[in-house]
Amino acid sequence: MPLVRNFASDYVGMWEYRCRRLAEAVARPNGKDEALDAVISLKVTSHMIGGLRLAGLAGTLEAQIRKGALRESGVLLSEIRECGQGTVQAIRRRYSGQA
Secondary structure, three states, X not given: OHHHHHHHHHHHHHHHHHHHHHHHHHHOXXXXXXXHHHHHXXXXXXXXXXXXXXXXXHHHHHHHHHOOOOXXXXXXXXXXXXXXXXXXXXXXXHOOOOO
């Protein structure tokens, strides 16, 4: 179980960085590669932690980015931010302050 707690703690600790990195990459005119890297990282780690809704939203954004629709991602980024904050809160509750 310590491995799970460590992963959960790392996920919570990295949330703000991941969210900011993704938003900044999407905002850059030539940020497609960095945005893909950031969104895939978010998708995979969210799936691993059990944040399936968040992973799904990240997958939808990944598809948009691959199509080159970076500018249209604002609403989806807001949903990701909100869902991610809820996911982090749920992780914290689950591990009673250990995450």
